[in-house]
């Protein structure tokens with residue numbers, strides 16, 4: 001068995017062990033059913049929820065919001081990063097703002113966004129965007145900073161046009177950092193939006209969880225939490241695999 | 254094969270200086286006058302930081318001279334790198350996201366050469382640089398010296414008439430260096446190109462070149478031009494020729510005081 | 522004042538003015554029911570700062586935050602060191618930690634409440650689940666990025682293991698760990714505030730959510746402003762420190 005496989009299987013075994021332990025603790029009532037239901041029950045509940053069609057609507061809302069926020073952050077954040085990279089003075093001015101962006105607890109602005117945009121999906125998407133765009137911007141800046149200076153010379157020696165240089169040299173050279181930007185944009189869109197739904201009662205999966213909690217529907221609450229967890233896992237898994245493929249394309253994996 | 258006309262100036266620098274602008278402007282180069290004869294093998298030696306790479310940038314059109322003019326094949330070089338000049342940089346300039354083969358083909362593909370011709374030339378250049386076992390490898394899987402060979406092959410396939418090389422063998426051991434020098438000589442003879450080679454190694458300059466320019470400490474100027482008068486058919490076995498010692502000795506005599514200046518120890 | 526520092530100063534001034542302009546614009550657009558105007562907010566914040574009752578809320582937040590950050594920092598660095606040194610365990614753990622980092626942790630709040638009940642421990646727990654993972658991830662990276670040649674140098678100098686740790690490993694890993702602590706600091710604060718918004722009757726987070734519930738816009742905006750000023754100030758200090766250890 002090769003090294004990568006061993007790591008993967010150890011990871012799977014570790015998670016399975018944890019889940020098994022949790023299952024046993026719940027089944028033996030060491031953890032009270034009112035506190036947490038067993039993982040197997042969560043799965044059953046989730047399947048039942050999906051089957052009854054109750055899951056579709058909130059899930060769809062959350063997907064649309066996260067998708068919109070992700071696309072917007074990546075394009076706008078990437079473009080802003082490129083523009084700011086070309087303007088050192090603007091960059092210096094924005095530097096303190098960007099450096100303390102993630103130190104600001106943004107959740108405190110949620111009520112304000114609702115007041116500004118109304119209680120619909122827009123403030124939720126806006127929250128995701130506010131959270132995710134600077135990450136993409138910072139990653140783009142980092143990526144462009146790390147394009148070796150000699151690469152520009154290579155482009156000139158081959159007499160590439162500006163557009164060709166961006167496409168054939170700059171973008172592939174900055175790709176690893178841009179990819180990090182994609183990952184962070186997704187994660188921050190997801191976190192910001194679910195939290196927004198939760199705090200603002202704005203519909204979607206986040207609101208589903210808080211509603212189930214407040215109406216003492218513990219099983220349903222855990223089913224939805226499991227679903228959110230699964231989305232995070234699947235998305236991370238996909239990005240991880242893609243990342244590895246990218247690294248392999250540079251002979252690094 | 255076109256006949257060699259040693260008398261024709263292939264590239265000409267007249268009164269060239271280069272000052273890097275900035276808070277404290279750096280006078281890096283010149284003034285320099287230089288005529289590279291058609292088909293000549295010219296080497297540049299000089300102390301660290303004296304402006305050798307700057308000379309290469311200006312000659313190739315990558316950066317403009319602050320004063321003076323540069324021309325290649327009778328046309329003024331300004332603003333862009335003219336067709337017919339190939340450059341191998343001092344830094345590793347292999348493209349990490351492309352395989353060796355795609356790296357070497359890079360320039361041709363974007364010059365719109367037809368694919369059969371690309372294949373033929375790329376295979377030849379890869380074989381010439383001894384990379385045939387690594388065509389599918391990525392630069393991160395190669396040693397520094399091999400990456401530099403990839404960059405040389407990438408320049409070679411474009412069949413440049415003037416080849417500028419900036420310390421191309423810097424990452425190689427002495428033995429491989431000598432053999433790569435032989436390959437470079439073979440390339441030079443076969444293509445009839447004009448070669449300008451920047452190097453740290455005096456023996457390399459002495460054995461490969463028709464002429465060696467010795468540069469002063471920054472701002473770099475030519476303080477000596479040494480003619481070797483080797484036959485065109487030559488290889489690294491020249492090292493046992495007594496004349497080789499004489500040439501190398503002359504280079505070092507000119508360079509020693511400048512090198513001492515460059516490390517901050519002026520001659521008494 | 523040299524030209525350069527003057528330029529820097531001018532740039533910062535432009536930034537502050539721009540932020541205030543956005544604020545005024547938002548206020549003009551959305552009105553007093555959504556956000557209070559800058560002048561009103563600063564005046565109200567000034568009055569808050571001289572009220573003893575406000576300081577009991579600050580103390581509550583700071584107590585929870587200090588505890589949560591201490592736990593996050595100690596736990597995150599210790600676990601990170603172990604997972605960094607033990608390569609296999611680190612490889613197994615890293616994607617799991619990455620996934621945990623992506624989970625919207627607010628959704629765990631019912632679970633936290635069920636486990637810890639209302640009050641201090643829930644707030645602290647909330648801070649810790651936000652802060653500990655990034656600190657761990659940065660520490661793992663810090664240990665892994667130590668150039669192997671440094672360890673071989675230590676062996677060549679025949680340093681004792683303790684000496685190797687104190688004079689080679691720690692200084693080499695330090696800069697990255699400090700970056701991790703800075704990120705962890707911000708996220709722990711965020712976690713504690715969220716905890717207070719839902720699981721507490723005291724603290725700044727509670728004041729914000731209470732202001733929302735009572736439609737006391739001035740209170741919400743003023744406390745938000747103070748929290749942001751605190752977070753940005755603390756982050757700037759840590760950033761300055763961070764840059765020092767990275768260069769020196």
Ligand SMILES: Nc1ncnc2c1ncn2[C@@H]1O[C@H](COP(=O)(O)OP(=O)(O)OP(=O)(O)O)[C@@H](O)[C@H]1O
Pocket residue numbers: 273275279280281299300301302303304305306307308343471
């Ligand atoms: N872009 C730049 N801006 C300002 N100064 C520069 C720049 N590039 C080079 N210099 C300065 O110009 C001088 C000459 O640099 P150059 O790279 O041409 O030297 P070199 O002879 O190639 O050195 P080496 O032998 O180390 O390669 C150096 O003092 C260097 O610091």
Ligand SMILES: [Mg+2]
Pocket residue numbers: 305306307343419
């Ligand atoms: Mg150089």
